[in-house]
Amino acid sequence: MPSSDSADLIQRLAAVDTTSLKDAGAWLRVLPAALRPIRPGARLLGRALTVDAREDLMPVLAGLAEAGPGDVLVIAGHPDHAVAGELFATEALRRGVAGIVIDGRCRDSRILAGLGLPVFARGVAPSACPARAVPVIQVPILIGDVTVRPGDLVLGDDDGLVVGSDAEVREAVDGAEAIQQREGALRAAIEGGESLFDHLNYDEHVAALREGRDSKLNFS
Numbered sequence: 449m450p451s452s453d454s455a456d457l458i459q460r461l462a463a464v465d466t467t468s469l470k471d472a473g474a475w476l477r478v479l480p481a482a483l484r485p486i487r488p489g490a491r492l493l494g495r496a497l498t499v500d501a502r503e504d505l506m507p508v509l510a511g512l513a514e515a516g517p518g519d520v521l522v523i524a525g526h527p528d529h530a531v532a533g534e535l536f537a538t539e540a541l542r543r544g545v546a547g548i549v550i551d552g553r554c555r556d557s558r559i560l561a562g563l564g565l566p567v568f569a570r571g572v573a574p575s576a577c578p579a580r581a582v583p584v585i586q587v588p589i590l591i592g593d594v595t596v597r598p599g600d601l602v603l604g605d606d607d608g609l610v611v612g613s614d615a616e617v618r619e620a621v622d623g624a625e626a627i628q629q630r631e632g633a634l635r636a637a638i639e640g641g642e643s644l645f646d647h648l649n650y651d652e653h654v655a656a657l658r659e660g661r662d663s664k665l666n667f668s
């Protein structure tokens with residue numbers, strides 16, 4: 449059972465975007481940009497249940513059989529063949545799974561896009577992997593050069609996927625909320641007719657850069 453601290457952390461993450469979280473937590477991991485949502489606008493948030501399915505989709509079934517509410521199946525898949533489609537995704541929904549992330553391909557994408565389950569993948573393929581291997585799940589997996597561990601928190605939206613341990617995310621969440629709030633207010637001000645440049649130290653920053661002085665671009 450997740451602790452109330454952990455439930456609270458997840459609830460707070462539900463209100464921040466990947467951009468704010470990453471801006472506040474430089475140490476957080478970002479999955480390769482080639483992993484895209486099958487349905488634009490999807491938001492994904494939960495805990496990684498990791499699956500090594502590079503050669504075979506049996507581990508995906510093993511992961512699915514273990515998965516429950518709030519889990520995100522994070523699958524190391526195959527470069528050319530799909531490891532999940534409409535049936536696995538529908539079972540995931542039935543179990544309350546929070547989403548599926550595939551370092552590889554999915555299929556049945558027209559139906560996946562309409563299911564309401566956030567699915568991120570590198571792409572699609574009509575062909576599936578074989579289903580013959582003895583499954584291995586809940587091991588650290590490597591996606592690009594990023595390691596995802598069982599239980600890591602995963603936040604995904606149209607800008608990508610950010611991953612961190614509870615401790616790593618906890619370090620960033622106050623800052624992420626502040627950025628989210630500040631940038632929302634700034635955007636409203638610009639929409640209301642104020643110039644972005646009235647809220648930036650642009651001139652001073654450029655002057656400092658020209659003179660080789662240490663400086664930082666600030667939004668206020």
Ligand SMILES: O=C([O-])CC(=O)C(=O)O
Binds near residue numbers: 505534536556576
């Ligand atoms: O064999 C697969 O990749 C799984 C599949 O199509 C589905 O879940 O509908």
Ligand SMILES: [Mg+2]
Binds near residue numbers: 533534535555556
């Ligand atoms: Mg299918």
